[in-house]
Amino acid sequence: MSTATQQALIIPSPKAPFVIGPRPIPVPAKGQVRLKLLSVGLNPLNSVQHEFDVFISEYPAVIGADFAGVVDEVGEDVVGFSKGDEVFGQALNGGFQQYTTVPTAILIRKPKNITFDDAASFPATFPTACVGLFAQAPIGLALNPSFSWDRPQQGESALVIGGGTSTGQFAVQLLKFLGFTRIVVYASKVHFYYLKQLGATECIDRADVPLEKLVVKPPVKVVYDATFTGALDAAYDSVVDGGKVTTVRPEAKTERDPRSITLVHCFGFYVGPDVMEPIGDPAHWHASVEHTIFGKRIIEELPKMVEHGVIVPNRIEVLPNGLAGIPDALERMKAGGVRGVKVIAHPQESAP
Numbered sequence: 038m039s040t041a042t043q044q045a046l047i048i049p050s051p052k053a054p055f056v057i058g059p060r061p062i063p064v065p066a067k068g069q070v071r072l073k074l075l076s077v078g079l080n081p082l083n084s085v086q087h088e089f090d091v092f093i094s095e096y097p098a099v100i101g102a103d104f105a106g107v108v109d110e111v112g113e114d115v116v117g118f119s120k121g122d123e124v125f126g127q128a129l130n131g132g133f134q135q136y137t138t139v140p141t142a143i144l145i146r147k148p149k150n151i152t153f154d155d156a157a158s159f160p161a162t163f164p165t166a167c168v169g170l171f172a173q174a175p176i177g178l179a180l181n182p183s184f185s186w187d188r189p190q191q192g193e194s195a196l197v198i199g200g201g202t203s204t205g206q207f208a209v210q211l212l213k214f215l216g217f218t219r220i221v222v223y224a225s226k227v228h229f230y231y232l233k234q235l236g237a238t239e240c241i242d243r244a245d246v247p248l249e250k251l252v253v254k255p256p257v258k259v260v261y262d263a264t265f266t267g268a269l270d271a272a273y274d275s276v277v278d279g280g281k282v283t284t285v286r287p288e289a290k291t292e293r294d295p296r297s298i299t300l301v302h303c304f305g306f307y308v309g310p311d312v313m314e315p316i317g318d319p320a321h322w323h324a325s326v327e328h329t330i331f332g333k334r335i336i337e338e339l340p341k342m343v344e345h346g347v348i349v350p351n352r353i354e355v356l357p358n359g360l361a362g363i364p365d366a367l368e369r370m371k372a373g374g375v376r377g378v379k380v381i382a383h384p385q386e387s388a389p
């Protein structure tokens with residue numbers, strides 16, 4: 038550990054309020070790089086970690102999963118990355134500070150046609166959508182395990198429940214990429230125009246139809262459920278016999294007749310325990326070696342998709358006041374005050 042310090046947004050002890058304070062600037066270990074973090078994305082999970090003391094291994098803690106920045110120092114045995122490389126990725130913790138160290142296996146190269154803020158909108162939610170839809174069982178619905186660009190699901194139909202979420206917006210784009218020609222979204226009306234630009238062909242206003250009453254007709258082949266509560270009843274009521282359903286909610290269950298429906302609980306990991314040790318209770322850590330295997334395709338393909346414009350980042354809202362802006366923004370997210378955008382903070386604005 039070096040003696041130089043940086044500013045970080047710290048949780049001093051379990052469930053204690055955030056404070057801004059100094060932390061040592063870490064030195065990269067073997068196989069790691071140090072990143073100067075330029076943009077970090079906020080996620081609903083950040084508040085869950087803070088409030089319930091989950092996915093945190095030690096205190097004082099620094100959370101923050103989604104980062105984009107520049108390689109600032111290279112550890113021993115690092116191949117393929119050097120100082121100045123522009124990258125983004127997901128590390129679960131360590132994002133809400135100026136510098137962090139990460140294994141190179143999680144780094145994704147930032148395409149030149151997007152900003153660091155744009156890049157920080159991808160790391161948790163793009164893999165959640167992509168693994169769930171593309172990857173082979175047991176982690177995904179196997180709609181495109183080889184990452185074909187040849188529209189392997191041409192002409193098929195799908196429903197995205199929670200189309201306004203960051204995850205849902207990526208699911209819509211990925212369904213379009215797969216060749217789906219009917220893409221129904223369930224979201225608030227305020228998101229319709231944008232979701233149609235991304236590929237939605239039909240929109241159902243959640244103010245008009247409560248989730249408990251949602252039934253899409255004619256039923257679709259695939260349902261992606263991106264809601265916090267889980268929406269498996271609606272998913273099963275809207276999918277054809279033999280159809281496929283995936284949900285972001287780990288505990289989601291339904292009493293509906295399972296018929297011959299394939300159900301996958303999807304997780305937004307693109308590396309498994311072979312790359313990163315579980316943080317917190319291993320029973321809640323759903324990353325597997327399959328995530329690492331499929332994740333290599335994400336690391337390779339996502340920059341190409343972005344360069345070709347077939348996947349666009351979320352729209353973003355940049356917070357004022359660097360790291361100090363994060364606690365209020367997390368409260369606003371919890372209260373439903375962040376809609377359709379990814380909230381981004383700039384850690385370097387907190388430099389002493």
Ligand SMILES: NC(=O)c1ccc[n+]([C@@H]2O[C@H](COP(=O)([O-])OP(=O)(O)OC[C@H]3O[C@@H](n4cnc5c(N)ncnc54)[C@H](OP(=O)(O)O)[C@@H]3O)[C@@H](O)[C@H]2O)c1
Pocket residue numbers: 080081082161162165198199200201202203204205223224225226243248263264265266284285286287303304305306370373375376377378
């Ligand atoms: N399994 C995993 O590994 C994984 C990974 C990432 C995220 N997640 C989970 O996935 C969910 C989405 O995460 P996110 O970061 O993409 O969310 P987000 O961008 O923060 O989503 C916010 C949006 O959720 C919409 N929403 C809330 N309840 C809804 C409902 N019942 N029906 C339709 N839309 C609803 C709101 O839409 P309105 O504007 O219409 O109010 C709001 O705009 C969260 O529960 C998150 O915890 C899971």
